[in-house]
Amino acid sequence: MSEATWVPRAEGSGFGLNHLPFGVFSRDGEAPRAGVRVGAYVLDLAPVLHDEAFAAPALNPFLARGRTAWAETRRRLRRLLSAEGAAADVAADRAAVEPHLIPLDQVTLHLPVEIADYVDFYCSLEHASNVGRIFRPDGEPLTRNWRHLPIGYHGRAGTVVVSGTPIPRPRGQRGPGDFGPCARLDIEAELAYVVGVPTALGSRPGPLEEHVFGVTLLNDWSARDIQAWETVPLGPFLGKSFATSISPWITPLEALEEARVEGRAQDPEPLEYLRRREPWGLDIAVEIVLNGTTVSRPAYRDMYWTPDQMLAHMTVNGASLRTGDVFASGTISGARREERGSLIELTWNGAEPVKLSEGDVRGFLEDGDTVTLRATAPGSGGERITLGEVSGTILPG
The missing domain is CATH 3.90.850.10 (Fumarylacetoacetase-like, C-terminal domain)
Structure with a gap:
């Protein structure tokens, strides 16, 4: 089985920890910014990862960083969203991350990248x-x-x-x-x-x-x-x-x-x-x-x-x-x-x-x-x- 997550109903949705696709979203007139889909939620990345690249209106600044940065970001997200590990660590990660999970039906999704060619x-x-x-x-x-x-x-x-x-x-x-x-x-x-x-x-x-x-x-x-x-x-x-x-x-x-x-x-x-x-x-x-x-x-x-x-x-x-x-x-x-x-x-x-x-x-x-x-x-x-x-x-x- 794939690794379990504490995000409600994400397991078996096709959007669990083994996926984590990236996109750009906005809510309530706010500026578009980067997010990752987990189940029926979008995770707002900038405040969770403390990285202003994810506050941009397209994924280009993150994509330009290359394979090592892509892999490290994915590892961090999987750890923060995982239900496995020491109970105190899981609870701390959940407390820090959960306020930044936004239901999909509350967001507008945008073109994820600024297309070059x-x-x-x-x-x-x-x-x-x-x-x-x-x-x-x-x-x-x-x-x-x-x-x-x-x-x-x-x-x-x-x-x-x-x-x-x-x-x-x-x-x-x-x-x-x-x-x-x-x-x-x-x-x-x-x-x-x-x-x-x-x-x-x-x-x-x-x-x-x-x-x-x-x-x-x-x-x-x-x-x-x-x-x-x-x-x-x-x-x-x-x-x-x-x-x-x-x-x-x-x-x-x-x-x-x-x-x-x-x-x-x-x-x-x-x-x-x-x-x-x-x-x-x-x-x-x-x-x-x-x-x-x-x-x-x-x-x-x-x-x-x-x-x-x-x-x-x-x-x-x-x-x-x-x-x-x-x-x-x-x-x-x-x-x-x-x-x-x-x-x-x-x-x-x-x-x-x-x-x-x-x-x-x-x-x-x-x-x-x-x-x-x-x-x-x-x-x-x-x-x-x-x-x-x-x-x-x-x-x-």
């Missing part, structure tokens, strides 16, 4: 193959370069928004002389990685865990009709840049030790700079919920390219990392229909609509639709951890 990859073999079959039915599903490098593009950092932010339907060109609201609005269930430690221009980064603090769920909203018209020859632009939603909670990599797996076999063998040195596949189970109906359950462990390879490719040309950089996996999709991570795949470009519990059907998103991404992963002691969910509702353009 945002990069989106294309790491699922099944997703890339499905999209290739949809758009190139008479050709090869994969482009010639796909198995040789993790393909990606630079997105728009300024339109990354926190879960719960409404998403206005985008407008744009959909073909020659055709301008209007997106008629094929889609989602992409992804896992994003948040960078803490930067690098200098022209340098090579160290191992993933020396730079990346943690992960968060991400929904890459996609205007498929705008995207299809604009994407050749330079790739996604207005079809993607209008909004990207992330969870308010960042799960530390340290909390995912039990979720690490080898990663999928790759053929051909990647070039030397992309060869895996450690097992950075992650056994994370994802769920896509549309208007209350679960429409897909993708498995992240089936991804072809792993985050260490994404980081290596993103920086191999000398590009630097910045604190607050976010890079995402691309759509998480599996081999079966019920594991596809986007509506364009689930409905085969609208030709095979999904059925919802109220009898409705969807090819793509309609105004008023709400999409929620959820995920769990193995944690220490056999208890699963629950990643912070990400949700958004479509508004008319």
